[in-house]
Amino acid sequence: MAVTRLVLTDFRNHGDAVLTPGRGFVVLTGENGAGKTNILEAVSLLAPGRGLRRAPLSEMARQGGSGGFGVAAALDDVEIGTGVQPDAPERRLVRVNGAARAAAVLAEWVTILWLTPAMDRLFVEGPSDRRRFLDRLTLALNPGHAHHATRYEAAMRQRNRLLAGDAPPEPEWLSALEARMAEHGAMLDAARRETVALLGARLAAQPEGPFARAGLVLEGWTGDAAALAQALRDGRRRDVAAGRTLAGPHRVDLLVTHLGKAQPAQLCSTGEQKALLLGIVLAHAELVGERTGRAPILLLDEVAAHLDPSRRTALFERLAGKGQVWMTGTEAALFAAVPDDATRYRVTQGLIESV
Numbered sequence: 001m002a003v004t005r006l007v008l009t010d011f012r013n014h015g016d017a018v019l020t021p022g023r024g025f026v027v028l029t030g031e032n033g034a035g036k037t038n039i040l041e042a043v044s045l046l047a048p049g050r051g052l053r054r055a056p057l058s059e060m061a062r063q064g065g066s067g068g069f070g071v072a073a074a075l076d077d078v079e080i081g082t083g084v085q086p087d088a089p090e091r092r093l094v095r096v097n098g099a100a101r102a103a104a105v106l107a108e109w110v111t112i113l114w115l116t117p118a119m120d121r122l123f124v125e126g127p128s129d130r131r132r133f134l135d136r137l138t139l140a141l142n143p144g145h146a147h148h149a150t151r152y153e154a155a156m157r158q159r160n161r162l163l164a165g166d167a168p169p170e171p172e173w174l175s176a177l178e179a180r181m182a183e184h185g186a187m188l189d190a191a192r193r194e195t196v197a198l199l200g201a202r203l204a205a206q207p208e209g210p211f212a213r214a215g216l217v218l219e220g221w222t223g224d225a226a227a228l229a230q231a232l233r234d235g236r237r238r239d240v241a242a243g244r245t246l247a248g249p250h251r252v253d254l255l256v257t258h259l260g261k262a263q264p265a266q267l268c269s270t271g272e273q274k275a276l277l278l279g280i281v282l283a284h285a286e287l288v289g290e291r292t293g294r295a296p297i298l299l300l301d302e303v304a305a306h307l308d309p310s311r312r313t314a315l316f317e318r319l320a321g322k323g324q325v326w327m328t329g330t331e332a333a334l335f336a337a338v339p340d341d342a343t344r345y346r347v348t349q350g351l352i353e354s355v
Helices: 036-044 103-108 117-121 127-141 145-164 171-205 225-234 236-242 270-292 309-319
Strands: 005-011 014-019 025-029 069-074 079-085 088-096 112-115 214-219 253-258 297-300 325-329 343-348 351-354
Touching (some): 036 297, 145 236
Parallel strands (some): 025 343
Antiparallel strands (some): 069 079
């Protein structure tokens, strides 16, 4: 899977841009603030979700533009368009081969994974960021994961509102919501645990190399649909007091360990955490390619800047021939070891030029 044509219209600082990248490495260089990461963000919107920055859609429209924006792409066997209209700046529109579709179906057509500097604190921040990271990994292996996650969260929000209301909620309606949470929550949890098991086994079997091997464990709630439904029924009074639902797959955490040092990731150095995260993403991309027959598109923002020359070379060698990989950096010299057939662009304040 590869983006062969990308068109940006009033997106961030790009008024009207067209890129025709090759199927391998795509290297974007330029000064800080030139708009390199904006291009990666546009590509990330070809997948379900809010993109690699998780920004409000209204912030993506170019200042001084119409108030809307568009991102259109041609891939191997599909054309995808997404954006917003000026009169509805937070309502995302999606078209697949010209037909209007829900954003969740994009997972059936394309898999996109990313690594950004903002993710460097993944192991020391709260569990919600790690769950979101895990859900992105899970979605790549199980396109139906987004459906179950969306349905579970919607039912949980409705249940929380009912429990927080002034009047006692109707038991039948509450039970119906809990049954919906149990059904989708069990599927959500099972898919996550399968991903952790598959990826953990792959990481454990890898030889020691330039990127640290990570051990993965999903900690917290576990159980089937019946167990979750019972826990929700039994916990109604407790959840009213807490103001939120305290049982379910939304309460789990992804724990990561540096296998070589037998040390929790949050206690490792910043460089070690970066290496662990990069190792997870690389192993997962290979796993997805093997199991689905479709290598994911990788978006690596400023990944080379924090690697020494030997690790940069090792990274490029490992990624070569594994699918389309978009990378950004301030200096072209950082990518000297990238194969000669890479597509290279120079980005300068919204202008994109082939080099």
